[in-house]
Amino acid sequence: MRLSTKGRYGxxxxxxxxxxxxxxxxxxxxxxxxxNFSDSYMEQLFSTLKNAGLVKSLRGARGxxxxxRDPEEITVxxxxxxxxxxxELAECIDGGGNMTxxxxxxxxxxxxxxxxxxxxxxxxxxxxxQDLLGK
Amino acid sequence: MRLSTKGRYGxxxxxxxxxxxxxxxxxxxxxxxxxNFSDSYMEQLFSTLKNAGLVKSLRGARGxxxxxRDPEEITVxxxxxxxxxxxELAECIDGGGNMTxxxxxxxxxxxxxxxxxxxxxxxxxxxxxQDLLGK
DNA sequence: ATTAAATCCAGGTGGAATACTCGGAAATAA
DNA sequence: TTATTTCCGAGTATTCCACCTGGATTTAAT
Numbered sequence: 001m002r003l004s005t006k007g008r009y010g011x012x013x014x015x016x017x018x019x020x021x022x023x024x025x026x027x028x029x030x031x032x033x034x035x036n037f038s039d040s041y042m043e044q045l046f047s048t049l050k051n052a053g054l055v056k057s058l059r060g061a062r063g064x065x066x067x068x069r070d071p072e073e074i075t076v077x078x079x080x081x082x083x084x085x086x087x088e089l090a091e092c093i094d095g096g097g098n099m100t101x102x103x104x105x106x107x108x109x110x111x112x113x114x115x116x117x118x119x120x121x122x123x124x125x126x127x128x129x130q131d132l133l134g135k
Numbered sequence: 136m137r138l139s140t141k142g143r144y145g146x147x148x149x150x151x152x153x154x155x156x157x158x159x160x161x162x163x164x165x166x167x168x169x170x171n172f173s174d175s176y177m178e179q180l181f182s183t184l185k186n187a188g189l190v191k192s193l194r195g196a197r198g199x200x201x202x203x204r205d206p207e208e209i210t211v212x213x214x215x216x217x218x219x220x221x222x223e224l225a226e227c228i229d230g231g232g233n234m235t236x237x238x239x240x241x242x243x244x245x246x247x248x249x250x251x252x253x254x255x256x257x258x259x260x261x262x263x264x265q266d267l268l269g270k
Numbered sequence: 271a272t273t274a275a276a277t278c279c280a281g282g283t284g285g286a287a288t289a290c291t292c293g294g295a296a297a298t299a300a
Numbered sequence: 301t302t303a304t305t306t307c308c309g310a311g312t313a314t315t316c317c318a319c320c321t322g323g324a325t326t327t328a329a330t
Contacts (some may be wrong), residue, residue: 001138001215001255003224003248005289013243027305041290045305060298060306076247082136089138108144108267112211112258113138120136121253123247132243140318162276176319182278195327196275 006083009037010045011132014079017055018071018129019023025057025064045083052082071133087120089113141218145180146267149214152190153206160192160199166224180218187217195219206268212259222239222255 016031027045027076034041049055054074055065071134081087091115151166163181167174181200184190189209190200202209216222225248 001142001219001223001224002226003136004266004287007136008225022178025305029305038290040292042308043308044290050306057306058298059296059306062299063297063303063305065306077183084136086151087136089136091137108150109143112262112267113161115262116255116258119258120251121252123254127247127250132247139316156306160276164276173319178277178279179319193327194275194277195272196324197328198276200277200324242279 006045006054007080010078010079010083014129015132017065017067019132021067021071025066027064048083052106054078072128072130074129076127080124087117089116141180142215145214145218146211149264150267152202154266156202156206160201162199183218189213189217207263207265209264210260211262215259222252224251
């Protein structure tokens with residue numbers, strides 16, 4: 001059970017923006033070089049992060065990205081959810097599912113998946129970018 | 136972020152064995168029909184579960200599988216780990232990784248991934264098959 | 271003894287997802 | 301005007317998932 005590179009790269013990239021928060025925009029090229037990521041792939045992730053309202057962009061030469069809010073106001077949970085989608089271990093939890101789980105009410109594992117999801121959310125929604133830097 | 140069918144089907148299948156614990160072996164065919172799973176796929180999962188020591192098999196006609204231990208002695212964590220592998224959100228945690236994370240010591244996200252893994256483990260290692268049935 | 275029911279085992283397979291790449295268009299600072 | 305950057309849509313190689321196939325072996329029932 002592993003997070004995809006979207007989530008992992010994304011959090012690292014946002015940490016980079018947090019480190020330079022207040023110093024003007026940071027370019028994708030700079031972040032990609034520093035973290036040794038592919039910059040065309042980074043471009044995609046930042047497009048998603050921008051649509052999610054977590055970063056702002058400045059186009060043109062000497063442009064780049066800045067955090068949309070203070071580092072203590074952005075949680076890891078927001079970043080991960082933006083890039084990886086919602087934290088549902090199984091889809092039987094909220095009514096959107098169309099799998100075998102028609103017998104949702106009597107499903108003995110439903111509560112289990114929910115408890116796991118909740119415990120994950122509890123960690124990632126209570127940790128800000130500032131927390132990652134600070135501790 | 137979702138569990139694969141291995142983990143989901145596996146836990147459900149083990150619940151089925153727990154329900155009939157003490158009544159002799161249960162065949163794959165019976166479980167697959169009840170839960171509407173593919174039986175050839177189930178076969179694979181049970182092979183894994185057997186190698187992990189979670190079930191015992193009885194071959195031949197009227198054969199099938201039984202839990203290797205009492206339902207309260209088997210945790211969801213054992214089942215999920217057997218089928219899905221270890222719970223590591225990123226591989227930088229224990230020294231086995233060969234990814235970009237050469238800078239593991241100064242990596243600010245390492246602690247984060249570990250905290251998430253630990254919180255998942257805390258749920259799944261403390262819930263037995265009996266718990267799933269009982270509550 | 272024969273048959274039917276079951277596990278065992280090794281591999282194959284189609285489709286989806288992942289982790290990217292590519293080729294430009296548009297915006298902006300120098 | 302040029303270099304640098306974001307923006308955007310599409311393409312692509314590889315891997316993984318969720319199975320299937322075709323047997324061989326074991327055992328209970330007849």
